[in-house]
Amino acid sequence: MQEPSPEVDKLARRVIGALIEVHRKLGPGFLENVYEEATCIEFTKQGIPHERQVKVSVEYDGKAIGEGRIDLLVDKKLIVELKAVDALAPIHQAQIMSYLRTTGLELGLLVNFNVPVLKYGIKRAVWTKK
Secondary structure (H helix, E strand, O other): OOOOOHHHHHHHHHHHHHHHHHHHHHOOOOOHHHHHHHHHHHHHHOOOOEEEEEEEEEEEOOEEEEEEEEEEEEOOOEEEEEEOOOOOOHHHHHHHHHHHHHHOOOEEEEEEOOOOOHHHHEEEEEOOOO
């Protein structure tokens, strides 16, 4: 597995710091949309450029067949998928890998806010371009 560029890795560290701040203030137990709103406020406060609910076209044999939505796209370089679940499931990892493959981006963060300590709820997903 190839590691992301130093620029994207540095961006991910800034994002993780902001996510930890949100979790520190709110703790576990809220719905995903609450964490998304708080995260956007924190990103803005920290000067982290981001877009919310970014549409991603899903194609099959070169034809658009539907769309997905990325929770947060940070600086057009990093995907952040937010969850508030008992435990991350393999489908969550598959979802972020599909978004990475579709967008051609190299790094995503899968974040579950429903944990006592956020570092245990963050999973990195790396897409190696072939």
